[in-house]
Amino acid sequence: MHSDTDIKLNILLIESNLSSRSHIKRILKQSGCSKITVEKNGASLISKPQLLNYDLMILDFDIDSSFTGTEFIRQLIALQILQDHTRIIFITDQVEKVAADLPFRYVTTDIIEKPVNNSKLAQKLQYYDNSSKRLKLLLKQLTKADKIQKQNILQHAQFIGLDNQQENEINLIKSTNFLKCGLTNHALNTLKLINDARVQASAQIALYNLCGNETKFKLTLLKMKSLNLLNRKQVFYQISQAIRQSDSYQALSLINQLDEFSYSHQEVELKAFLILECHSIEHCIEYLNQKLGTTLENQHYRNLVSFSLLKCLILEQTLNHKSNEISDELFEVRCKKAWAEIAKNQSPIDMMQYQTYLKLILNICQKPNHKEKWLVRLNILLKQPQDHIKQFILMSASALLKQQKPISLLYNQQLPVLGMMDISAQSLSFNYSMAKIFNDQFRDPELKSALYNRWGIDRQKKNKSFQALTYFSKAHALMPLNSVYLLNFLNIMQSLDIQKYWQFSQLDLIAHANSIELNSQQNQRLEQLSASIVNH
Structure with a gap:
C-alpha cells in the first residue's frame, strides 16, 4: 500500500457508471492519489465553464449521451478552460475508434482498454507524476514570456533524462510556440524530431494546412494513408480542402468513405x-x-x-x-x-x-x-x-x-x-x-475584400497571424489589382516565413506587384519585400 502522499497529481474522474467509478477511484487511492474530484458527467463543466485546475482527467470515452470524449475535450479547449499541461486518459472498449480522431494537444492523450487493468493505470499515474513538474514549468515560462523571451526559451531550453514520449511532448510544445512566434521553419524542423509517427503526422498535417503548403499537405496525407494513421482526420482534412475549392460533390464523396454506422x-x-x-x-x-x-x-x-x-x-x-x-x-x-x-x-x-x-x-x-x-x-x-x-x-x-x-x-x-x-x-x-x-x-467582391482586409489587420494587431494570413489571401484573391491588399498579403507571408500559401507564391506576387500601379511609398515597401526574398 502506498502512502497517501506518493502521487501529487490533482485528478478529475468523470464516469457515469457507479461500478466503474468505484473501481477506478479505488485504484487511484491504492496508487497514492489523494486529490481526486469525481463527476458523473461533463455537462456541468460545459454549462458553467471555469478554468479546470487538474493535472489529469480520466473519463469514459462514451462520457454520457451528450457527447463523446473527443467532443467533450474539444469543447473544453474551445471554451479555453482546459489547461495545456492537463493529461487525458480515455477509458474505452473501442481503442481503434478513439485513436482515429483524438483532439490535438501538446501532451499525449492515453487510451486504456476496458476493463481497467490496475497495474497499467497505476504505472501511468506514476509516470505522469514524475513528468508533470517539468512540463508545467516550461508551459508556465512560455505563458508569461513576451515574443523575444519566448524565442530564447524555445531555442535554449534543455532537458535531460527524458524518455521518447517526454521528448515528443517537449518538441510538440516547442514547435507550436515557434509557430505562434511566426517562426514557421523552426516549427517544421522541430516536428521532424518527433519519433512517434502518429503524433508527428497529426502535427505536420495541421501545420501544413495552416501554412497553405499544398504539396507537403498532400504528401503527408499520402503518408498517413500508407501508415494507416488517423483515418478520420485524413478524411476531415480532405473534406476541408474540397470545401475550400468549392467542390461540394467531392466533399460529400469523401465523407461517404467513413463508416455510416459510426x-x-x-x-x-x-x-x-x-x-x-x-x-x-x-x-x-x-x-x-x-x-x-x-x-x-x-x-x-x-x-x-x-x-x-x-x-x-x-x-x-x-x-x-x-x-x-x-x-x-x-x-x-x-x-x-x-x-x-x-x-x-x-x-x-x-x-x-x-x-x-x-x-x-x-x-x-x-x-x-x-x-x-x-x-x-x-x-x-x-x-x-x-x-x-x-x-x-x-x-x-x-x-x-x-x-x-x-x-x-x-x-x-x-x-x-x-x-x-x-x-x-x-x-x-x-x-x-x-x-x-x-x-x-x-x-460584391469589392465590399467583401474590404471586410477581409480590415479583419486581417485586426487579427494582425492581436498577434493572430495565421488568421490574418487567411483574410489577406481572401482579400487579394477577390481583388488582385488592389495594391494595398497585395502588399498586406506579401507582408504577412514574409513575417511568417511562408514562401507559398496554397496557389500564391511570394515570387509570383512580387512579379504581379511590379506589373500594377503603385505609389512611391508602396514601391518602397515592395523593394524591401523583394530584397528580403533575395536575401532569403
Whole structure:
C-alpha cells in the first residue's frame, strides 16, 4: 500500500457508471492519489465553464449521451478552460475508434482498454507524476514570456533524462510556440524530431494546412494513408480542402468513405449540409429521417439530429431567394414537426433555450410586413450570450431581414469550435454553414475584400497571424489589382516565413506587384519585400 502522499497529481474522474467509478477511484487511492474530484458527467463543466485546475482527467470515452470524449475535450479547449499541461486518459472498449480522431494537444492523450487493468493505470499515474513538474514549468515560462523571451526559451531550453514520449511532448510544445512566434521553419524542423509517427503526422498535417503548403499537405496525407494513421482526420482534412475549392460533390464523396454506422451527430450534420448543396432539401430530409429511424433509444442523439434537420431547413430558407407563400408554409410545417420531436425527448442540454430564436425565424417568414418588430427582437438577441447554434440562427435571421452589418459581425466573431491545430466534423459543419450565408449576402467582391482586409489587420494587431494570413489571401484573391491588399498579403507571408500559401507564391506576387500601379511609398515597401526574398 502506498502512502497517501506518493502521487501529487490533482485528478478529475468523470464516469457515469457507479461500478466503474468505484473501481477506478479505488485504484487511484491504492496508487497514492489523494486529490481526486469525481463527476458523473461533463455537462456541468460545459454549462458553467471555469478554468479546470487538474493535472489529469480520466473519463469514459462514451462520457454520457451528450457527447463523446473527443467532443467533450474539444469543447473544453474551445471554451479555453482546459489547461495545456492537463493529461487525458480515455477509458474505452473501442481503442481503434478513439485513436482515429483524438483532439490535438501538446501532451499525449492515453487510451486504456476496458476493463481497467490496475497495474497499467497505476504505472501511468506514476509516470505522469514524475513528468508533470517539468512540463508545467516550461508551459508556465512560455505563458508569461513576451515574443523575444519566448524565442530564447524555445531555442535554449534543455532537458535531460527524458524518455521518447517526454521528448515528443517537449518538441510538440516547442514547435507550436515557434509557430505562434511566426517562426514557421523552426516549427517544421522541430516536428521532424518527433519519433512517434502518429503524433508527428497529426502535427505536420495541421501545420501544413495552416501554412497553405499544398504539396507537403498532400504528401503527408499520402503518408498517413500508407501508415494507416488517423483515418478520420485524413478524411476531415480532405473534406476541408474540397470545401475550400468549392467542390461540394467531392466533399460529400469523401465523407461517404467513413463508416455510416459510426457517425457522430456532427458528422451526420456535415453530411446533411453537403447533401443539401449537392441535391435538394428533400434528399436532406430523407437522409436525416433515416438516421432518426435507426436511432430509437438515445433521445439526446435524436434531439441533435432533429436540430440538424432544423438547421438544414433554416439554411435552405435563408438561401432560397425565390420563396413564396406556399414554400414558406411548407418551411413552417417542417420546422414545427422537427421541433415537436425535440420537445418530446429528454436531453441533458436545455434545448428549449433555442425556442425564442426559432420563433424569430418563423415570424420573419410568416409576417414579413412586420420587419421593424423583428429587427428589434433580433437586436435584443444579438446582445445576449451566444453559442454556435444561436450564432447560426441569428446569422440566418439577419440574412432574412437583409441586415448586412450583423451578418458581417457574426461571421467575423464566430465562436471557436477547437484549437488552431485541430479539425473536426463540428468545425467543418459550423464554418461551412456560416460561410454559405455570408457569401450569399456579400456578393460584391469589392465590399467583401474590404471586410477581409480590415479583419486581417485586426487579427494582425492581436498577434493572430495565421488568421490574418487567411483574410489577406481572401482579400487579394477577390481583388488582385488592389495594391494595398497585395502588399498586406506579401507582408504577412514574409513575417511568417511562408514562401507559398496554397496557389500564391511570394515570387509570383512580387512579379504581379511590379506589373500594377503603385505609389512611391508602396514601391518602397515592395523593394524591401523583394530584397528580403533575395536575401532569403
